[in-house]
Amino acid sequence: MAIGKLFIGRKVRDLRQASGITQSQFAERIGISTSYLNQIENNQRPVSAAVLLALADKFRLDIAELSVGENDRLLSALSEALTDPLFATYSPSLQELKLVTQNAPGLAHALIACHQAYRRNSERLASFDATLGRAGGPAEMTPYEEVRDFFHFVDNYIHELDAFAERLAMDLGIGRGDNQAVLTEHLARRFAVRVARGAAGDDAIRRYDPQARVLTVNPYAAASTRDFQLALQIAQLQAASEIDAVAQAAGFRSEEALEICRMGLENYVAGALLLPYGTFLQAAQDLRHDLELLAARFGASIEQVCHRLSTLQRPGLKGVPIFFARIDRAGNITKRHSAAKFQFARFGAACPLWNAHEAFERPGRILRQLAETPDGVRYLCLATHTSKGSGGFRAARPEYALALGCEISYAPAFVYADDLDMENSGAFAPIGISCRICERADCASRAVPPFKRRLHVDHNVRRIVPYGLGV
Structure with a gap:
């Protein structure tokens, strides 16, 4: 390459x-x-x-x-914003976009934020929502979106919290015995917190009473979930000042966003505590990123393993740059991160040719796909199905597809690539990011036309897609 x-x-x-x-x-x-x-x-x-x-x-x-991950993410987001018809009279070259993202990243972030506000206002107007008259001003990025972008643009890696969790894991002996017993004993000894079983009929996964210093955990939750909730409680009690410093430094515009970020950072510490950076990175390399074996070795869920793999971006000790997403049945991306060139659409649905959508049809299996995006970059894509919830027959069980992948040059580090014909260009499925920004003119699965392309309609010829694309 x-x-x-x-x-x-x-x-x-x-x-x-x-x-x-x-x-x-x-x-x-x-x-x-x-x-x-x-x-x-x-x-x-x-x-x-x-x-x-x-x-x-x-x-x-x-x-x-000197990773280009940040520039790739920012370049992708800015390019997508500028495909909007709002900028129909301006088509920047790739070199112009690179100059902006490299020399003036703050300006690029500001333009993206303005475009997001514009789109939200446009969506309100288009729907004639009755609340429009009470809006009282321009639409703003929601606190949840603001926090999601924070994690996205820091490469999903928070060094001070990751290093803190790794030191604590070493002190406690995480991974050398029964993690649940170790975490329970630490809560009792260090914080005088007693761990108890959740009450019958209580659907909370975890509930903490700070006055009584009692932590109740749902007994029907998976063991990996129970361990995570214990680790989360330790993060709240032992890493509060470190978490607050990171959240305050992010400069969020509302208290709501600040609290959502604190919650995300608590989850980050919990994951880093149960899957310590150095140990987990070495295991990922030794097991060649076999998701099921990694989950078994660390007593974790497949989702926890995938999420942790997406955070291995420590300077000087980086793992394979991967992309990771969690997608619900409606196609909403509820988690997303990419340390690779592959970026996720910020508006609209994901490409229907991506194997992530097949995971719902084939639960219990890890699906593989060789794929190529319109920019010519090739990827190994993995997808699997997961479900949440516990508590019996009538309990709600949300279902998700987990998508994970890397650029093809890193594929030999994954056991899943062993028997794939990566030298055969015909083996790579042509996928895109989303239809609205995909330039492929011959895709039979296209849902909507791409922005900034003229449509050509031939009344004498009918194909699956009822129009052609002009220049």
């Missing part, structure tokens, strides 16, 4: 400013001219291998941190 030129102007500029020296002093220390450094910082020229080595030697630049 060809490796593109490396433009890291912001990174170099931040490194120089953190050192408190001028451009000429910085350039002299790494052995280049001031004009060359100025061009690098403004992303007018890429860095050479010699400059990279000098930066690593003189300023301890961690080359492993």
